[in-house]
Amino acid sequence: MSTTRPSRPAPGEPGPEAHGSAAAGPAGQDGPSRRLHLVGVGGAVPMSRDFTRQALLDWGWLPAPTADHRAAAEDVLLVVSELVTNACLHAGGPEELLVSRGTKVLRLEVSDLGAGEPSPRTPHRAGRPGGHGMFIVQRLCLDWGVVRHEGGVGKTVWVELAAPG
DSSP states (O other), X not given: OOOOOOOXXXXXXXXXXXXXXXXXXXXXXXXXXXXXXXXXXXXXXXXXXXXXXXXXXXXXXXXXXXXXXXXXXXXXXXXXXXXXXXXXXXXXXXXXXXXXXXXXXXXXXXXXOOOOOOOOOSSOOTTSSSOOHHHHHHHHOSEEEEEEOGGXXXXXXXXXXXXXX
16 A cells, blocks of 8 residues: 555654664554664665664564565565665665564654655556666555654655564
8 A cells, every 4th residue: 555644643652762772663563663873874775674684583584484474574675675775865865764563564664854755656667767666665565654754854754564474
């Protein structure tokens, strides 16, 4: 499902924390969260993918016991790559990645200072180079949206993916 509605309210959402630290999850998430600060970091895409892979290892998603579990973990890593790449290419670079685990959903949030709104290219043309990131995100995720930061500077793009069954 593609949406640009804000995420669910998060009354107890944690504030900024140290690089790579654990935090309590946003509303709707009953499991742990991890936060990676990316301001001024070179190699943000591979760093974000490695950070997320480590969270999946720590949370028991990897090594994957079945092909379905492996596919779910690979989808998460692909979506992280797409979101952080979009922030690098279109929003002056990412500020932060938040990875939160619930019992049935894994949530990714990438914050940046960009003014644009991500959207899948329509109509999607598979043979056309570039511009496929949000189409991929839309296809792999249960839901996604954009939350504008207070004061109108920047945004957080969030996605939710199904946890492996």
